[in-house]
Amino acid sequence: MDxxxxxxxxxxxxxxxVMYSLVAIGFVLIYKSSGIFNFAQxxxxxxxxxxxxxxxxxxxxxxxxxxxxAGIMVIFGIATERYxxxxxxxxxxxxxxxxxxxxxxxxxGFSQFVWDSDVHGLQMSKxxxxxxxxxxxxxxxxxxxxxxxxxxKFDIFASLVAGSLIVVLAFFFQKTKTGxxxxxxxxxxxxxxxxxxxxxxxxxxxxxxxxxIALVAGLLWAxxxxxxxxxxxxxxxxxxxxxxGGLTSxxxxxxxxxxxxxxxxxxxxxxxxxxxxxxxxxxFAYFMALIFLIFRPQGMFGEKLxxxx
Amino acid sequence: MIYRETxxxxxxxxxxxxxxxxxxxxxxxxxxxxxxYLYVPTTSEYTLSAHVVPILAVGLATVGLxxxxxxxGQLSLGTAGFMCVGAFSTYNLMLRIPEDFMSLPxxxxxxGIFAGLVGVIFGLPAIRIKGFYxxxxxxxxxxxxxxxxxxxxxxxxxxxxxxxxxxxxxYDYWGLGNLLGIDMxxxxxxxxxxxTVCLALTYFAKNLLRSxxxxxxxxxxxxxxxxxxxxxxxxxxxxxxxxxxxxxxxxAGGLYSFCYIGNVDLMxxxxxxSFTILFMLIIGGLGSISGSWLGAIFVYEFPIVFTWxxxxxxxxxxxxxxxxxxxNMVYGVFIIALLIRExxxxxxxxxxxxxxxxxxPYPH
Numbered sequence: 255m256d257x258x259x260x261x262x263x264x265x266x267x268x269x270x271x272v273m274y275s276l277v278a279i280g281f282v283l284i285y286k287s288s289g290i291f292n293f294a295q296x297x298x299x300x301x302x303x304x305x306x307x308x309x310x311x312x313x314x315x316x317x318x319x320x321x322x323x324a325g326i327m328v329i330f331g332i333a334t335e336r337y338x339x340x341x342x343x344x345x346x347x348x349x350x351x352x353x354x355x356x357x358x359x360x361x362x363g364f365s366q367f368v369w370d371s372d373v374h375g376l377q378m379s380k381x382x383x384x385x386x387x388x389x390x391x392x393x394x395x396x397x398x399x400x401x402x403x404x405x406x407k408f409d410i411f412a413s414l415v416a417g418s419l420i421v422v423l424a425f426f427f428q429k430t431k432t433g434x435x436x437x438x439x440x441x442x443x444x445x446x447x448x449x450x451x452x453x454x455x456x457x458x459x460x461x462x463x464x465x466x467i468a469l470v471a472g473l474l475w476a477x478x479x480x481x482x483x484x485x486x487x488x489x490x491x492x493x494x495x496x497x498x499g500g501l502t503s504x505x506x507x508x509x510x511x512x513x514x515x516x517x518x519x520x521x522x523x524x525x526x527x528x529x530x531x532x533x534x535x536x537x538f539a540y541f542m543a544l545i546f547l548i549f550r551p552q553g554m555f556g557e558k559l560x561x562x563x
Numbered sequence: 564m565i566y567r568e569t570x571x572x573x574x575x576x577x578x579x580x581x582x583x584x585x586x587x588x589x590x591x592x593x594x595x596x597x598x599x600y601l602y603v604p605t606t607s608e609y610t611l612s613a614h615v616v617p618i619l620a621v622g623l624a625t626v627g628l629x630x631x632x633x634x635x636g637q638l639s640l641g642t643a644g645f646m647c648v649g650a651f652s653t654y655n656l657m658l659r660i661p662e663d664f665m666s667l668p669x670x671x672x673x674x675g676i677f678a679g680l681v682g683v684i685f686g687l688p689a690i691r692i693k694g695f696y697x698x699x700x701x702x703x704x705x706x707x708x709x710x711x712x713x714x715x716x717x718x719x720x721x722x723x724x725x726x727x728x729x730x731x732x733x734y735d736y737w738g739l740g741n742l743l744g745i746d747m748x749x750x751x752x753x754x755x756x757x758x759t760v761c762l763a764l765t766y767f768a769k770n771l772l773r774s775x776x777x778x779x780x781x782x783x784x785x786x787x788x789x790x791x792x793x794x795x796x797x798x799x800x801x802x803x804x805x806x807x808x809x810x811x812x813x814x815a816g817g818l819y820s821f822c823y824i825g826n827v828d829l830m831x832x833x834x835x836x837s838f839t840i841l842f843m844l845i846i847g848g849l850g851s852i853s854g855s856w857l858g859a860i861f862v863y864e865f866p867i868v869f870t871w872x873x874x875x876x877x878x879x880x881x882x883x884x885x886x887x888x889x890x891n892m893v894y895g896v897f898i899i900a901l902l903i904r905e906x907x908x909x910x911x912x913x914x915x916x917x918x919x920x921x922x923x924p925y926p927h
Contacts, residue, residue: 291695341903348636351695352845353902359842360895367888487834490702497699529714536710540703547692547699561788 262403263519269409271515272416273478276471277492278499278507279423280464285501286440287460288339289347293354296489297361298465302327303472303481304365307374316381320469327465335458362486373482376473412474419470420508432459440502494543500556509554514539566920582769599758604751611750612823614864619757620819622859625843626768626852627811632841633849634777635804636784637689641701642812642840644708647832648678649813650820651718654827657733658720666736671760671817678813679806681708686805690798693787705834713829726828729821753822760818764811769852771807780804781850842894846901848908857909861897866890 277295284292305326309319338353427433438446439456447453475485495514499506521538552558566587573579583589603615628642652674656665685704689697712718719727731748734740740747747753771777779800782790791797820827839862847858866886873881881889905911919926 338899338903345902345906347694348638349902349906351638353899355838355841355845356895356898356902358895359838359891359898363888363891363893363895367885367892371884371888490834493702494699497696501695533710533714537703537706540699540706543699544688544703547696548688551692551696553696 258403263523264516265403265405266409267516267519268512269406269413269515270519271495271512272409272413273471273475273511274492274495274514275508275511276412276416276419276467276474277489278495278511279419279504280467280471281492281496282499282501282504282507283423283460283464283467285496286504287436288439288457290339290350290354291347291501292464293351294334294358294361295464295468295492296486297358297365298327298330298468299472299475299489300481300483300485301330301361301365301472302465302469303376303476303485304369304374306469306473307376307476307481308369310376310381311374316378323469324466327469328462331461331463331465332458335454335461339457339461340454358486362483366483371483373480373484374476375480376476378473378477408477412478415470415474416508419467420504423504426463432456436460491539494539496553498543498546498553500553502557503553503555506553506555514542517542566917566923568921580773600755603758604754608750611754614867616750616754616757616823617819618860618863619754619761620815620823621840621843621863622856623761623764623818624812624815624840625847625855625859626765627808627815628840628844629847629849629852629855630768630771630780630811631804631808632844633851633855634772634780634784635801635808637686637801637804638695638698639701639808640698640834640837640841641685641704641708643832643834643836644701644705645678645682645809645812646816646819646836647708647712647829648681648809649674649816650827650832651712652677652813653817653821654727654729655718662732662735663737667734667756667821668736668760671814671821674817675810675814678816679810682805682809682812683802686802686809689801689805702834705837709829709832719827719829725830726826728826733821757818757822760814764814765852765856768811772852776800776803842898845898846894846908848910851907851910853913854908854910857913861909862894865893 277299280295280298281292284290284295302323306319306323309322310316314322334357338357339350342350342353427437435446435451435456436459438449438451439453443453446456472481472485475489479485491514492511495510496507497510498513499508499510518535518539521542522535525538526532526534547553566585568585571585573584578584583592604611624642624646627645628639631637631639649671653667653670656670656673657667681704685700688700692700713725716722719725734748734752736747740752745752779790779795780803782793782795783797783800783804787797790800816832819831824831843858843862844855845858846861847856848854869889870881870886873879873886901908907914
């Protein structure tokens with residue numbers, strides 16, 4: 255076995271895992287605070303990145319379009335809470351899930367109706383002069399003599415963004431008053447309401463924050479893949495990630511993403527021959543999640559469900 | 564004034580359980596059947612191939628998904644995958660078994676059973692996994708089935724293009740066409756086959772819903788722990804639901820390939836189709852068989868009507884991208900609006916209309 259190659263594969267897997275985690279965090283935030291399985295996460299990514307890309311293509315500079323796109327996502331999140339989630343409060347979870355399926359469909363049509371259905375490329379290095387956005391990869395052997403592998407600089411940038419996002423979120427959840435009320439709501443809706451936490455404001459905040467996370471994740475995905483409706487399907491891979499990690503845990507989303515990313519790459523390389531065909535990446539992640547869930551139905555860090563009649 | 568229950572006296576238990584208890588309903592059903600069997604096949608080939616037959620195929624798949632999601636409460640995103648199993652196994656049964664033994668209706672039956680068994684395999688995790696976690700199993704089914712038929716060319720008879728046209732001789736039901744002098748490959752004959760299969764399976768589903776098995780399904784949906792306390796075997800019920808649902812999806816896949824498009828093509832069984840069928844189910848109303856058909860008609864016809872409106876009123880102002888995007892927006896709005904205003908979907912709207920009709924003209 256070629257160890258250097260293996261390490262390269264592992265690093266590549268970890269990096270793509272980070273991309274999955276970025277999407278998964280948005281899922282977990284909403285599930286944690288309201289118990290809604292937000293299927294519209296993928297289309298939120300599409301909407302955010304498409305808005306951003308179209309604005310930059312029309313000559314608006316990077317930071318302005320970033321702020322405008324973030325603003326639109328915040329407005330969109332608040333509107334979602336007001337017109338979709340609030341009228342459906344206290345419905346069963348299946349109905350809420352289906353509402354987000356409807357929201358996803360609407361958003362898919364809406365974003366491509368307002369902008370267009372073309373495939374857009376995004377190159378952030380055109381706007382930001384950061385060394386890490388240089389397309390050339392890093393040769394690790396320049397820094398560590400015995401480690402002869404290539405790492406794309408963009409992957410390091412993506413990991414740094416993901417890392418700082420997690421730090422910001424952790425700070426927000428642990429240290430601010432809004433974060434405290436978010437945690438209270440996720441623990442127990444009724445009790446939170448009883449101590450005077452405005453439930454609807456909290457949900458609006460969560461949807462707005464998720465919209466902004468979708469923007470960040472969408473930009474990174476756009477740089478890696480491209481902005482088009484294929485983004486939605488790429489994001490479907492975030493489902494096994496959150497299910498492995500457990501629906502209620504942000505660390506779970508990150509660890510799950512890394513596990514899926516690495517497992518998928520290893521599977522493609524070492525197991526493809528066993529199945530007699532290429533492209534097992536298409537379903538391998540789902541099977542990994544499935545086998546994992548059979549042994550641990552609530553995911554890695556998910557809360558164990560105790561049910562009573 | 565016409566629609567009245569007055570004078571409709573139930574004198575025995577058998578009469579009490581009729582699907583259509585009112586005389587008016589019975590007359591409507593008979594007229595409807597005559598219309599479907601005698602008039603519709605004589606309409607143009609375009610009407611049959613572009614509107615009626617595809618609706619029959621996807622509607623049947625919606626009924627199948629309804630049994631799993633609406634009745635038993637197990638979410639599924641693998642509908643298109645199970646349809647794919649049905650289409651491919653119908654084709655392979657017809658191709659590989661001598662004609663003397665195999666005919667399209669029999670092949671459809673067996674491919675339904677195949678799809679059902681595949682469904683049971685992917686339903687096995689449902690014994691351990693609950694709720695949203697089960698999505699991963701049906702997604703695995705969708706992607707795995709697609710990949711499987713894409714990777715092993717044997718199932719497509721080594722056709723490199725990925726699409727195989729169905730040879731005309733496969734439509735010959737033991738020489739029935741020659742005997743009656745009908746072109747069995749023509750759309751009228753295909754339509755009659757699809758209609759008969761769909762009516763029979765819809766009737767079966769409707770009765771399943773009213774039977775002990777159907778009530779078991781619903782009790783598992785409403786509260787599986789309570790159901791198990793009452794002595795219903797939850798794993799057995801769930802697997803049975805997977806089998807029946809995937810049987811329907813498999814037959815629907817066979818109908819879609821054989822009666823509608825006339826070829827076996829992997830591209831039409833991608834995950835988008837699973838979603839389309841899910842929209843049909845939600846818009847039509849979960850748990851209602853007639854709702855599934857209403858939802859299928861709405862979701863399938865909307866883009867066509869919208870294109871038609873664009874062509875005739877706005878001189879072809881809408882291109883396909885606009886039609887697709889607007890359709891998606893409309894589905895989304897309909898799903899959300901129906902969930903908020905009328906969670907029962909079109910089926911509940913229909914029931915309300917019927918109630919109004921019954922009260923008319925004195926609504927109190």
